[in-house]
Amino acid sequence: EDKVVQSPLSLVVHEGDTVTLNCSYEVTNFRSLLWYKQEKKAPTFLFMLTSSGIEKKSGRLSSILDKKELFSILNITATQTGDSAVYLCAVVGSNYKLTFGKGTLLTVNP
């Protein structure tokens, strides 16, 4: 059975700090890894990663995948209070369904 483990489960930082969120996985026939941000309801798409070592970047957020060591990290630089959310990592395996981790609750204090 596919498995995703995220760490830490929660994190409190001050505005301006840089954070790194971790995601490790076990999956049959890996196809992709996705990061989502969930503030209240709908998870909103951040990144989809399929290849090792290629950094995806969007503003202050970036992510990279290591398919050999089976993990991904999500970095957020110069954090803002609006970054406060649950960050979800999910993998897609051979059956094309998303398997999610429990998420990391990030709280950014002013």
Add this chain to the structure above:
Amino acid sequence: DAGVTQSPTHLIKTRGQQVTLRCSPKSGHDTVSWYQQALGQGPQFIFQYYEEEERQRGNFPDRFSGHQFPNYSSELNVNALLLGDSALYLCASSLGVGNTIYFGEGSWLTVV
């Protein structure tokens, strides 16, 4: 371009009742999946529909059933509701499989 839309947004049901949740996929998307998210947990896969057929199913009992219509919209039905069915039900759509998956706002179901 409308995203994934779900209805209703909130509902309260009594144990033993049945509920139907609805989803319209993002424009151009033909594949719909349903997820259940309990408080403090990540979403759990229920099932996926493509070409009006259930293609994949997660570890959910037969009380959970669904349907996809020719216009790609979908319904999730839950029979004989239990207190433990209280959760946020998320619909997700994509163009085929293997592409980016987008989520709707979800339907909050409370079973009392």
